[in-house]
Amino acid sequence: MTDFITDSQRRDLLDGVHAAGREVVAIYRRDFSVEEKADASPLTEADMASHHALVALLERITPGVPILSEESAEIPYATRADWQRYWLIDPLDGTKEFINRNGEFTLNVALVEHGEPVFGIVHAPMLGERAGEQGQTWWGQHGQGAFKRDGSDEDMPIHARVLPDPEAEPWKIVGSRRHGAETFDAFCRRLPAHECVSMGSSLKLCLVAEGHADLYPRLAPTCEWDTAAAQAVVTAAGGQVLDVETLEPLRCNQQESVLNPFFIVCGQRDQRWESALRESIA
Numbered sequence: 135m136t137d138f139i140t141d142s143q144r145r146d147l148l149d150g151v152h153a154a155g156r157e158v159v160a161i162y163r164r165d166f167s168v169e170e171k172a173d174a175s176p177l178t179e180a181d182m183a184s185h186h187a188l189v190a191l192l193e194r195i196t197p198g199v200p201i202l203s204e205e206s207a208e209i210p211y212a213t214r215a216d217w218q219r220y221w222l223i224d225p226l227d228g229t230k231e232f233i234n235r236n237g238e239f240t241l242n243v244a245l246v247e248h249g250e251p252v253f254g255i256v257h258a259p260m261l262g263e264r265a266g267e268q269g270q271t272w273w274g275q276h277g278q279g280a281f282k283r284d285g286s287d288e289d290m291p292i293h294a295r296v297l298p299d300p301e302a303e304p305w306k307i308v309g310s311r312r313h314g315a316e317t318f319d320a321f322c323r324r325l326p327a328h329e330c331v332s333m334g335s336s337l338k339l340c341l342v343a344e345g346h347a348d349l350y351p352r353l354a355p356t357c358e359w360d361t362a363a364a365q366a367v368v369t370a371a372g373g374q375v376l377d378v379e380t381l382e383p384l385r386c387n388q389q390e391s392v393l394n395p396f397f398i399v400c401g402q403r404d405q406r407w408e409s410a411l412r413e414s415i416a
C-alpha cells in the first residue's frame with residue numbers, strides 16, 4: 135500500500151490531469167497536425183501538450199520524483215534501475231483513436247514503487263455525458279480502492295466482477311480495435327459462451343476494473359506506460375493484470391526494454407480461461 139500520495143495530493147493530481155485533458159480537448163476540436171515518430175507511430179500536438187502539462191504537474195506536486203513518459207523515454211536502464219519510486223505516464227494513449235475522433239483515448243499517470251504500479255489515474259476527456267468538460271476518470275490506489283468519476287467530482291467505488299456462469303450470462307471479452315486480432319480470435323474460440331467488444335487505449339483495462347468486461351487478453355505488444363496506470367486501477371478494484379506465460383502480475387522497470395510481455399486482465403483466475411489461454415498461445 136502506498137501512503138506516499140496523500141488525499142490532498144491526490145485531489146491536486148486529479149484536478150491537474152483534468153486540466154491537461156482540457157488542453158487535449160481544445161486540440162481535438164480543431165485542426166491539428168500529425169507527425170510520424172521513429173517507430174512509424176503517429177504523434178499529434180495533443181500528445182506533446184499533455185506531456186508538458188503532466189510533467190509540470192508532477193514536478194510541482196512531488197518535486198524530485200523521476201518521471202518516465204512515452205514522450206521522453208530515452209532514459210537508459212542504468213539510470214532507471216536505481217529508481218525505487220517514479221512516475222510513469224502515457225500522455226495520450228490511443229493516439230490513433232484521437233486522430234479518428236472516436237473519443238477512445240486516455241491520459242495515463244501511474245506511480246510505480248519497486249516495479250509495482252501502486253497508484254494510477256486514467257482520464258478519458260471525451261467520454262460520458264459531460265464529454266469535453268469533465269469526461270470520465272478512473273483512479274485506484276493500494277489500500278484505498280478504485281473509483282470512477284463520471285461527469286462530476288464524485289468518486290463512485292468500482293469492483294472487478296466475479297465471472298458469471300457462461301450458460302446464464304455470456305462472458306464479456308474486450309479487445310483492441312487495431313492490434314492482435316488473430317491471437318484474440320484464437321483465444322476466444324476456446325472460451326465458453328461469450329460476447330466480444332472492441333475498445334481503444336487503456337479503457338480496456340478500466341472496463342474490467344469496473345466490472346463491465348470479464349477478460350482483456352492482450353496477445354500483442356504494448357509498452358509499460360500503456361498499462362501501468364490502468365493496472366493500478368484494476369488491482370485496486372480487486373482484479374489482476376497477468377503475464378500470459380507465468381500468470382504473475384506485470385512489473386515495470388525490470389529491464390532495458392519497456393515492452394510488456396503479452397498479458398491478460400481478469401477479475402480473478404479461472405481454470406476455464408487459463409486452459410483456453412494455454413492452448414491458444416501454445
Ligand SMILES: Nc1ncnc2c1ncn2[C@@H]1O[C@H](COP(=O)(O)O)[C@@H](OP(=O)(O)O)[C@H]1O
Nearest residue numbers: 226227228229310312313334335355356357360
Ligand atoms: N508494436 C508495438 N510495440 C509496442 N507498443 C505497441 C505496438 N503496437 C501498438 N502498441 C501500443 O498499443 C497502444 C494502442 O493500443 P490499442 O490499439 O489497443 O488501443 C499504443 O499506444 P499509443 O496510442 O499511446 O501509441 C502503443 O503504445
Ligand SMILES: [Mg+2]
Nearest residue numbers: 224227228360
Ligand atoms: Mg499508449
